[in-house]
Amino acid sequence: EVQLVESGGGLVxxxxxxxxxCAASGFTFSSYEMNWVRQAxxxxxxxxxYISNSGNTLYHxxxxxxxxxxxxxxAKNSLYLQMNSLRAEDTAVYYCARVxxxxxxxxxxxxxxxxxxxx
Amino acid sequence: xxxxxxPASVSGSPGQxxxxxxxxxxxxxxxxxxxxWYQQHPGKAPKLMIYDVTNRPxxxxxxFSGSKSGNTASLTISGLQAEDExxxxxxxxxxxxxxxxxxxxxxxxx
Numbered sequence: 363e364v365q366l367v368e369s370g371g372g373l374v375x376x377x378x379x380x381x382x383x384c385a386a387s388g389f390t391f392s393s394y395e396m397n398w399v400r401q402a403x404x405x406x407x408x409x410x411x412y413i414s415n416s417g418n419t420l421y422h423x424x425x426x427x428x429x430x431x432x433x434x435x436x437a438k439n440s441l442y443l444q445m446n447s448l449r450a451e452d453t454a455v456y457y458c459a460r461v462x463x464x465x466x467x468x469x470x471x472x473x474x475x476x477x478x479x480x481x
Numbered sequence: 482x483x484x485x486x487x488p489a490s491v492s493g494s495p496g497q498x499x500x501x502x503x504x505x506x507x508x509x510x511x512x513x514x515x516x517x518w519y520q521q522h523p524g525k526a527p528k529l530m531i532y533d534v535t536n537r538p539x540x541x542x543x544x545f546s547g548s549k550s551g552n553t554a555s556l557t558i559s560g561l562q563a564e565d566e567x568x569x570x571x572x573x574x575x576x577x578x579x580x581x582x583x584x585x586x587x588x589x590x591x
Contacts, residue, residue, distance in 0.1 A: 407521075407527065466513070
């Protein structure tokens, strides 16, 4: 089955760190560009980070640049998001999302993992 | 990058047609034919409904269609059904090689 499964979410104090993982299966992970998209409680979707299929090109939203880092391990079919200096406003469900073959849209999403930043 | 502008809510009766607008700028919606639409039921992951302005992925009903004029894209749902009640988000690729989403529209089927 083609799927993405996120893990690693949880409760963390402001200023803390967390590493999210996304396990891909059912497709050739190394052929696809990947992203992280988040959704704060009761709010809309917000694009967070992008990584090319090789891992050589990275982009991050202004809201997380310098604090979050996206990475991947194609040998392990896994995507990661290292989140440092977490703030209350980073509280959200984090989704990993695959870029479709047209390179402009997200055709496969995980079920999401909740990150709560609170003291 | 500012979020794309969508109406907060729209509604329609079963069998009717509705449209949801998505307004951006020449740096995103108006500059590329890379607008996509997602359906998201509460507590679920988003689902791709339209990509590259007008294209439907396999398995998506042909009651869903997309269009664009200038800096505004639109999603039209014809023959409304109760199962269409959901939240809908537009998205566009941008000139910064990033993506931007709309604020979301809650569709109510009366």
